Amino acid sequence: MFELQDAFARKFHYLRLSVTDVCNFRCQYCLPDGYKPDGRKSFLTLDEIRRLTRAFAAMGTNKVRITGGEPSLRKDFTAIIETVAATPGIRKVATTTNGYRMARQVADWRRAGLSAINVSVDSLDSRMFHQITGENRFQEVMAGIDAAFAAGFEQVKVNTVLMRGLNDGELGRFLAWIKDNPIQLRFIELMQTGEMDELFSRHHVRGALIKEQLLHAGWQQKVRAHNDGPAEVFWHPDYVGEIGLIMPYAKDFCASCNRLRVSSVGKLHLCLFGEQGVELRDLLAEDGHQAALQLRLRQALADKKATHFLHQGQTGMTPHLASIGG
Structure with missing residues (x-):
């Protein structure tokens, strides 16, 4: 049996690893009042990240997404x-990334081994x-996307x-933007978290409406x-770019779940929503604990549930998306 597999036969090849919950943007759907520092927090060190990644890779994980907050901070x-x-x-x-530092640093990230990049752009206005x-960073973010292509990324x-x-x-x-540009544009449904009930009811749009149009x-x-x-990804013969739709309220969204999350303070989260997390950090402090770490992951x-229960109105314990890496 695949080593990272749950009771529903879902296999987890993909780790979303948060390295900070700090962000310098104040997005309405995440941190509208800005980041509130907590002086007690200590984020995963480079050695802890190395040990964690090795344990996941030894159990079949082959893709890691480094997230935040804003990871480039x-x-x-x-x-x-x-x-x-x-x-x-x-x-x-x-x-x-929010793209804040891309224009200056994305070439270094590419040389270090980054193979794929997602940039948040919530409007072209x-x-x-x-x-x-x-x-007010729109032009800087767009310059960062240009820099990513210049650095050798074939798609952003x-x-x-x-x-x-x-x-x-x-x-x-x-659509006009991606017609001649190798961009996969991913429309994400607004998700209801613990701090965003009113915003959700005011601004939620069903991704299925866009799917019908496409x-x-x-x-x-x-x-x-x-x-x-x-994402459900769509292509068109007349477009260089693609469209992706992430619709967490769609029927059977969780059936294809293939990803686990580790927060910036070393807790395993089986889902973006719903639980306190499983402590891993005590097994990351030094080498020699990989077997114990793998046992804890298994x-x-x-205990991973079949679904996130969002469609039943249960928003779980996640206060906002930056807290465990979105």
Whole structure:
């Protein structure tokens, strides 16, 4: 049996590893009041990240996404990429970033072993971008995307959180952008977390509405690879770019779950929603604990639920998306 497999025969090839919960943006759907520092926190060290990644890789994980908060705020972010990429068995190293430092640093990330990059761009209108993110950084982020292509990335994924009354009228503008550019534009449904009930009820848009429009316009769905994320991806013969839809409220969304999460303070989270997390850090302090760490991972997976229960209105214990890496 595959070593990272749950009671529902789901196999987990994909680790989302948060390295900080600090973020310098104030996105309405995540940290609208900005990051509130907690002086007691100590984020995973480079050695702890090395030990953790080796344990996951030895159990079949072959893809790691480095997340935050904003992961590039770590001064050793390039060294983290290099450490993860050097792990035997890890074939793909990705990151999700707000793009703040991309223009200056993305070439270094590429040389360190980064193989895929996702950038958050919630609007192609600079004023709306500012309104949603709380930061007037649109031009810098777009320059970062250009720098990623210049550094050798063949495709850049762009994450856009759909919000009714804000950016939900920009589909045509986004489609024009990807017509001649190798961008996979991923529309993400707004998700309800513990601190966002009112925002969710005001701005939630069903991704299924966009899916209907795409299919009507001749877009076709691609087959997922075993270590792909949760997006349903669509292609069109007239477009260089692609569209991805992440719809956590869709029926059977969790049936294809293939990813586990570790927070920036070393807790395993079996789902983005719902639980306190399983402590791993006591087994990361020094070498020699890999067998015990793997045993704890297997034991934790025995408790993974069939679904996140979002469709039943249960938002779980996650206060906001930055807290365990989105």
